[in-house]
Amino acid sequence: MPAYLIYFVDADGHIYQPPQPLKCADGQEAIEKARQYIDGKDIQVREKNRLVARFPHQHHPVGRLARERNHRTL
Numbered sequence: 001m002p003a004y005l006i007y008f009v010d011a012d013g014h015i016y017q018p019p020q021p022l023k024c025a026d027g028q029e030a031i032e033k034a035r036q037y038i039d040g041k042d043i044q045v046r047e048k049n050r051l052v053a054r055f056p057h058q059h060h061p062v063g064r065l066a067r068e069r070n071h072r073t074l
Helices: 027-037 061-073
Strands: 003-009 018-022 042-047 050-055
Touching: 003 027, 027 042, 027 050, 050 061
Parallel strands: none
Antiparallel strands: 003 018, 003 042, 042 050
């Protein structure tokens, strides 16, 4: 079974925390599992030195607005 790693990357392309290992049968499964780590982070999925996928972070403005509303009511 190939070893895949998720790397967390900053805006300058630097890795800023230890990689997260994934146990997957293939690259497609690694990509599917990696999607759960995208929220607010840029990530790369790699198998050894091979880049499998790159995901820019995704903003969820609805969630942010809901948090702001809740914060104002406290």
